[in-house]
Amino acid sequence: MTGHTMRSTLAVLLASLGLAAASAQVPDLDPRDEVEAEAPELPQQEALPPEEPGIIDPDDLSTWLDGFMPYALAQGDIAGAVVTVVADGEILLSRGYGYADVETRTPIDPDTTLFRPGSISKLVTWTAVMQLVEDGLIDLDADINTYLDFEVTGVERPITMRHLLTHTPGWGEQVRALIMDDASQLPPLGEYARDNIPAAVYPAGEMPAYSNYGTALAGHVVAQVSGMSFDDYVDANIFAPLGMEYSSMRQPLPEDLQGLMSSGYMRASDREGRPFEIVTPAPAGSMSAPGNDMARFMIAHLNQGEGLLSPETAEQMHTTADRKLDGVNAMLLGFYEQNRNGHRIIGHGGDTTLFHSNMHLYLDHGVGLYISMNSSGQGGSPGRIRQSLFEGFTDRYFPAEPAEDRPTLDTAAEHGAMLVGNYVISRRAHRNFVAATALLGQPSVTMNADNEISLSILTDAAGTPRRFREVEPFIWQEVGGVERLSARIGEDGEVEMFSGAFFSPFMMFVPVEWWRNGAVLMPLAGFAGAALLLTVLLWPVRAIVRWRFGRRFELEGRQAMAYRLSNIGALATLAHLGGWLFLITYMMAELNRLDGRLDGMIILMQLLSVLPIAGLLIALWNAFVVWTGKASWFAKLWSLVLVASTLVMIWFLIAAGFFQFGLTY
Structure with a gap:
């Protein structure tokens, strides 16, 4: 995703924030991209259900996907993708589309070409947690501090593993060093978990708020309880039992897997592959895996946890719902509901900056659908393609029963x-x-x-x-x-x-x-910014006009000084705001820029918070000078406009968090 608009900046955050979640939409490490209006139109195909609903004809599926995927990738400027469908414990279809490397035109092998499923990695972490729950080594409802070698503090009520599984620990979002390029800068998992505890915002258990840190903390608990490193535990207890021999959570990849990794692209048309992304909260999104290994993971969960969990534990994981609202999907233990057409569907999404993926498990039909793409593309296309694939697949093979039209309520x-x-x-x-x-x-x-x-x-x-x-x-x-x-x-x-x-x-x-409400603050900030900008622009214009017509500058003494300083104060306030907006847009355009390389600029902008304060003091002094001296009614009125405009700008800067100090973000 790019930072070319404020709305796309929001989408990048939701995504970036997600290692796989939304809304806003947040790349993601976020499960779901916002659907952008400018995204390319995808081919629409008639959803013709098979004669026996729930039974998928492989030939029909192949024909449908071959018609959908190549066009969608081309329109979205995406280099390649892998799509895998499992049914009844077998791989029904697994196919690569496009290229793993654009320059060499290397095709995608679903058996060995590695993609980054982003936050779908969380399901591996949560499965590991549930194995230890099954073994009696973790209590879902015990204080998480029971299992840590440091203490989580600053919370209103104890945080439990259940809170982490359901994204309800109550922490605010934290994106610093979420993704980086340099593996040598990657801190050990325990160090990351200890040093990056987010600030508590909500009491634990009350508010769903997707947390990458929460999953990283759970991964550290796995290591603490098992006595193994997190990577070693996953290799021995998840990947090995399922025969996922090409999968790894390690960063960088082991040498024998590095040559199998698909390149990642911002856009396929750029033809330039980006470096392997390092996900700092590794248990939340560090996995690399080919399509067929993801098929093995889906089959295990569809077969009541076979090879990983007991049927009872798998059922607990798939059905225990933390339902905050009636009538909509709920968070389960690690998975989340994606119910559609009256069918019970669970899954997860995942995004890094470059890779974008979705997994869907149709529990009552033994069917799983997985897609991963290796480019961010244009106009939010990965989100569009994933959602269109899910909706089209579900409507085609698991259509809804006819429902009677429900009337609109009188309320x-x-x-x-x-x-x-x-x-x-x-x-x-x-x-x-x-x-x-x-x-x-x-x-x-x-x-x-x-x-x-x-x-x-x-x-x-x-x-x-x-x-x-x-x-x-x-x-x-x-x-x-x-x-x-x-x-x-x-x-x-x-x-x-x-x-x-x-x-x-x-x-x-x-x-x-009320004081952060954009419906009020944004128009006021627009008017205030226009007034300050007009003040700054008219300063040289007036000087040029005086020079052109040979007129002298009429103000003297402190009135002249107040006039000049008021222009400088307006310029300083605008420069501070403009600097912040440029910096945050640049940082959010690509998540690896959040790795600390711009900390010096952040500190500088925080120190320059004195500029708008100085601008306000100057505006107040200017208003005093103008109103106590001999000035025109327009000069008096404009002096008050400058005071009000600077106050609004400071209000905006506070609401935007630009007056906060520190490098925890």
């Missing part, structure tokens, strides 16, 4: 109005400069004349927000679609949280505080 106008407004996502940075992404791209809920509501970041293929109507109290069904929204209302009648089935397992939307 639609009242309840819809309660949701209208701006929101922030629960999974976000709260107290540092990365919080600016949440301010600059706040999702909003609107309602039309038919009492249908829309969420700004849930759009159709044309980029138009989808419409939802209330069919149950505080549950909205997509008009002409299957997506759902659900809200939880507090005793005071205010919205506590809401989400859509697409996001609900790991991310909620919560009402934004």
